[in-house]
Amino acid sequence: MPHFALPPHTRARCIVLPAAPFSLSLAGRGVTGHADAAEVRLLVAHATMVEEVLPDLSPAGVRAARDTLVELATAVAHRGFDDVNTRLAPALTQAAKNLAEQRLTEADLSSAMLARELNVSVRTLQRAFAAGGESVTAYIRERRLESARQALSASRLIVSEIAAHWQFADSSHFSRAFKQRYGLTPTEYARQNS
Structure with missing residues (x-):
C-alpha cells in the first residue's frame, strides 16, 4: 500500500484496486488525480454507486461494475478516457447528477x-442519460x-x-410547470402544506 501525505485541512479518498488489470499500463506506479478532473469525478461517482448497490448485484453485475471501475481507473492513470465507451x-x-445537485440554483x-465540467461532449452526456431512460434537461427541471x-x-x-431562486424564467412559467408536475399551483400547495 503506497503511503502519501496530505496538507492540513484537505481530504482524500483512496481507492485500492487489484494490480493485475493495470500491470502493463501502470508499471507498478501509484496514480493520483485531482478531485476536479472529469475522470476522477466519474471514478468516484461510480465507486460510490457500486458501494451502495453491491449487495444486490448478481455475479454478472459485479463483473460489469468491476470492468467499469477498471476502465475509469485506467482513465485516471492516463488523464483521460474514451467517452464513447458505453x-x-x-x-x-x-457524476453529472452529483454536479447538477450542487448547482441547481445557478x-x-x-x-x-x-458536459464542459465533465470534459465530454454534450452528445456524449445526452447519450449517457438516454441509456438510463432520462434526459439531462428533464432531470434538472425535475430536481429544481x-x-x-x-x-x-x-x-x-x-x-x-422561489421561482427566481430555482431559475425558472418567471413565476407564471414556474406555476405552470409546478401544476403539471404536482397537480396544484404553488400557492395552493403552500396553503395546503403550511
Whole structure:
C-alpha cells in the first residue's frame, strides 16, 4: 500500500484496486488525480454507486461494475478516457447528477455546462442519460421543481422568489410547470402544506 501525505485541512479518498488489470499500463506506479478532473469525478461517482448497490448485484453485475471501475481507473492513470465507451454511461450520468445537485440554483446549469465540467461532449452526456431512460434537461427541471416544492413547505418565501431562486424564467412559467408536475399551483400547495 503506497503511503502519501496530505496538507492540513484537505481530504482524500483512496481507492485500492487489484494490480493485475493495470500491470502493463501502470508499471507498478501509484496514480493520483485531482478531485476536479472529469475522470476522477466519474471514478468516484461510480465507486460510490457500486458501494451502495453491491449487495444486490448478481455475479454478472459485479463483473460489469468491476470492468467499469477498471476502465475509469485506467482513465485516471492516463488523464483521460474514451467517452464513447458505453460501460461508462452510468458513472457519467451519476457524476453529472452529483454536479447538477450542487448547482441547481445557478443560472448557467445546463447540458453544456455539465458536459464542459465533465470534459465530454454534450452528445456524449445526452447519450449517457438516454441509456438510463432520462434526459439531462428533464432531470434538472425535475430536481429544481422538487427543491422548489420543498422550499414552499419549509419557508415563507413568495412564489416569485422561489421561482427566481430555482431559475425558472418567471413565476407564471414556474406555476405552470409546478401544476403539471404536482397537480396544484404553488400557492395552493403552500396553503395546503403550511
